[in-house]
Amino acid sequence: MVNRIFFLITVIGIPLSVAGNLLHWPSVIMFGVFCLTIIALAGYMGRATESLAIVAGPRIGGLLNATFGNAVELIISIFALKEGLVEVVLASLTGSVLGNLLLVAGLSFFVGGLKFKRQEFNVFDARHNSGLLMFSIIVAFVIPEVFSQQMNDGEKLTLSIGISLILILLYLAALFFKLVTHRGVYQHKEESNDVHEEPEWSAKKALIILLLATAAVAYVSESLVHTFEAVGEQFGWSELFIGVIIVAIVGNAAEHASAIIMAYKNKMDIAVEIAVGSTLQIAMFVAPVLVLISLMFEVNMPLVFTLPELIAMVSAVLVTIAISNDGETNWFEGATLLAAYVIMGIGFYLL
Template sequence: MGKLAEGSSIPPSSSVGKAIVDEVRQSPILALIIFVPVVIVLERLTPDAHTLLFLLSVVAIIPLAALLSRATEAVAAKTGDAVGGLLNATLGNLTELVISLAALQAGQYLLVKASIAGAIVTNTLFMLGGSFLLGGLKHHIQEFNRVNARFQACMLFLATIAVLVPSLISEVDQPPAPEVSQTLSLGLSILLIVVYALGMFFSLRTHKELFASVSHSGEEEKPWPMTLALVLLVVVTLLVALVSEIFVGSVQVAAEHLGMTPAFVGFIVVALVGAAAEMTTAFSAARADRLDLSVGIALGSSAQIALFVAPLLVLVSYFIGPEPMTLQFWRGAVTMMIVATLAAAFLSNGGRGTWYAGIMVLALYGIFAFTLFVLPPARPS
């Protein structure tokens, strides 16, 4: 990494250039950044090549996720793992939000709800399980702040209950009129956003001492200068949003050509692509014996999607959707979210992580993914 000029907080251009070259040498995956302009240009020239655009957009998001990961780690080194995890979850969920907004505007509510449920399950099971596995393969036993993990798991549980209620009333003998479900979902959405805001105030202001990171002895890479990290966060986030729009525009047709259902695409594919940036950071942090950051990203991202992104989409649907969206999910999605939340609660009890715990969580995610692939759920009413 290039050093800062004496007495300046802004790295000189030569240092920035050297930093970029060094990063590419250390992480050859960053060479895939060339696919970002390729997919943008191709979308302008051949917008009907949906399958090719879908595949290229997935590849293009990978190096952007890696850059976002390194920049977020640099900020987390200055602010601490609690704030760093929240920052990474927020920026990572921006991709989910862009994808969902595009689908919402097109009236693809099944895709929106599948991506929301899938993001919660993917972050809670796949990301958390992968972090335990990758970190446990390098470190015998890893410790994390279980107070923080339990707090995030409780917030996630609250959100799943809020999703469960409108889903349950649709299953009674005399289901209420659609207007009742819309009103209930609107009220619950406002309540969840308020609870999420108060939760952030609790963890970052009034009781932040409870969320301090557990000390670790792992070797850390030298962080980027703060100015460089913040600039890259902004630029890469914008590029991720741009590539995500291309991804949304091509995913449905490409899914049909590749033999995937809309539910599987939303629950698995969109969720994995949307969480690529967060996963990169969570996995690398676990390998560096910073399981606090990994757990904070995985559970924090799930809680943010459930308590903020999903309710926000309900509110926005009144303005850009063909009709208001509700928090009513199909039974299978609600079941998977509840099981994922319970798994997160069990994992957070001990405050320790091992590789086999990761295997069990990943196996649970594999059960859900395979079930959706061979037996997609029916469209919810």
């Protein structure tokens, strides 16, 4: 049923997006069309990566899902940087961290917990990810804010470039650690099950759909960025709220759905890898890459967040670590994460 709805939205949404651009339809209407179209396309990207991931195991499967899920947001952010909307991009990165750790993980734990009283996942991966979360958010994001108080714009950018390069190198090292040198060392029982699952699409079909959906998302995302200013004025939304809530939810729609479905199937290793792995990818790869890409545009983006953004991200990290470090979860822990997300969402709306 959901797949049929996504098909209809895609078939109608893409022609409407093209027509709206050519005929200059009202921005507020097109904003809704663009968002729904991107969410539907993200659904196809999620199904394609899930098909590719079935034979690859939960770690690589989660990584694939997070990577192509974040590709949507990366594309939106690049076009936003091109338009000089640095605050929207930084806010969307904040929103991705909050969305993945609190909304995606929270919904996954909650929905899975309604079906299963107690769900387990790899505790060694959870503890490994906790250390990386502490480093990438609390160290790499807070340090630039603290030091930038005594710096001019050029020095802020230089510091951000240095931190970005370190983050990218450490992220690649983390992948090498999990997928090569220590692959299978901390194996969880879910990963060792020999249950054979048939992919929805063949590898070739999944790759073709993935490439076409990504190209379509790139086109629609560029159009979406041009509606931000008009929509903000119409509804009284700040750039901060648009970035933290709207762009983050639209950009991460694919992994939101995939993580919840995996949790409902009791495949918690994949669900947690999507939620937490996607956060790490945003913090340690996407954000640094955007800093480097911004050097090609007129307005550069230092890795310096506002105080509310930093406090919200640090709080999300600490709550997630406290809940997930034991390697098991239930619906109430999911509800706790969701409550934290709603509280922060209200705060950003009122700012």
